[in-house]
Amino acid sequence: MKTAFFSTKSYDREYFDKSRELEGHDITYFEVPLNVHTARLAEGYDAVCIFVNDIADTETIHKLASLGVKAIALRCAGFNNVNLKTAYENGIKVVRVPAYSPEAVAEHAVALILTLNRKTHRAYNRVREGNFSIENLTGFNLYKKTIGVVGTGLIGTAFCRIMLGFGCKVVAFDIRQNQELIEKGVIYEPLEKVLFESDIISLHCPLNPSTAHMIDKNAIDKMKNGVMVINTSRGGLVNSIDTIEGLKNGKIGYLGIDVYEQESELFFKDLSEMVIQDDVMARLISFPNVLVTGHLGFFTKEALEEITRITLQNLSDLDAGRSLQNEVPYTA
Structure with missing residues (x-):
């Protein structure tokens, strides 16, 4: 699956690039956060992968949808930075890592x-x-x-x-x-x-x-x-x-x-x-x-390995059209 990773740091590249589950994924890393102004970078990608401080609000999701993005993969547990209603209305799936460590x-x-x-x-x-x-x-x-x-x-x-x-x-x-x-x-x-x-x-x-x-x-x-x-x-x-x-x-x-x-x-x-x-x-x-401490709580070797594994599994499930175990549902 062709995926644009936003807000990436050196440790993101390190853990995702060495993952055994990486096969079949085409990842491009962007250091900038996702927002309405940077969403254009997702043109030509099937999915975007975001972190806690990326902004997937109504305007940003509309932009992503217009570019053909079909999924938002959170490499974290929280999803309060995603407008689920807008994502649902635009047919964009949202998945997350509910429990990494x-x-x-x-x-x-x-x-x-x-x-x-x-x-x-x-x-x-x-x-x-x-x-x-x-x-x-x-x-x-x-x-x-x-x-x-x-x-x-x-x-x-x-x-x-x-x-x-x-x-x-x-x-x-x-x-x-x-x-x-x-x-x-x-x-x-x-x-x-x-x-x-x-x-x-x-x-x-x-x-x-x-x-x-x-x-x-x-x-x-x-x-x-x-x-x-x-x-x-x-x-x-x-x-x-x-x-x-x-x-x-x-x-x-x-x-x-x-x-x-x-x-x-x-x-x-x-x-x-x-x-x-x-x-x-x-x-x-x-x-x-x-x-x-600057959002350091998640930052252990074990947690990074689990975030990587589950994120790539989510993307694989999306690509294969399988049932999404970690989908974030929207209820009106």
Whole structure:
């Protein structure tokens, strides 16, 4: 299948080019993201393959359809950047990678927690400068702390298991309860109670109209003073302006984010020689108790291998006209 890959990096080329499943696929890599202005690059291709910050909105999909593109293959789990209604109306199939490595993202959430708590990043920088003082690096025991988990899908479930292993009390909110987690000791509660009880809150739910800005001033006001908030899911779950206010007044004691609502203008780019134009991000990274990683949670060898395998399988199924196991359905 002839496919145009957008937003590609060196690691995309490395893993796709060496894949055993590559045979039969004609791939062209474009470093630019997909949007209405770059969609013309897909002329002559059967499909486009996109990532989290590509834009497949109504205008872009109309352009793709006019060029003869028949499919959009996401090499990620989320699909909030695709207008499914427009794709369906134009006969464009949408497929994704629903589960590449839940453990990768769950473990990264734990890494954010441990780094923020024990301040290992600050200790590292001190020692590099010959400063071996441990003043102001006090952390806290995770043991017996209450961990609030919002969303217990595959990633949330993996995260719950890890935190139970730390000896934490784990409370969770989800519209569907996981009986296996209940048997392991996870307690499901209403969202407000999870926010109120938790020492650490970790978000593992999808972004949709009902979850957009679920962490806002109203939600923050319900939390414990000094709470730690972790987001490795989707940036739009968090209202950044309200979060900054929570950090300023001390309601939020720690913030760890691997995702950001406006990340498409920042993440996956080297801006080290430039002035950051995003004032909200500039303010967030100015706080000593905020840790930002640029959408790194998925980035493990195992996850990249699985993303490659499933993406190529999706494209093969499309090309052969087989049933699409990972199709994203549209329901009006």
